[in-house]
Amino acid sequence: MSAVRVLYFASLRDAAGQGEETWATDAPDLRALYAELRARHGFALPVDRLRVAVDGAFARWDDALLPGSEIAFIPPVSGG
DSSP, rough: EEEEEEEEEEHHHHHHHHHEEEEEOOOHHHEEEEEHHHHHHTOOOOOOGGGEEEEEEEEEEBOOOOOOOOEEEEEOOOOO
């Protein structure tokens, strides 16, 4: 099991009740990690509506999860 730092923004932050957390997981990729966290926090948004970044760079959902990484889940931004 490895730990990652997860950052939440906008509606995900609201649903999680926090802007970040450290999460221990055996998830093989970013998609599986989001599925775990979606189940934990009840996120309404599916993967295809989000962007994901690892250590400050956009990533693909099937990228492997690396221990100690900082993962950011970024929902769509509504403008105004």
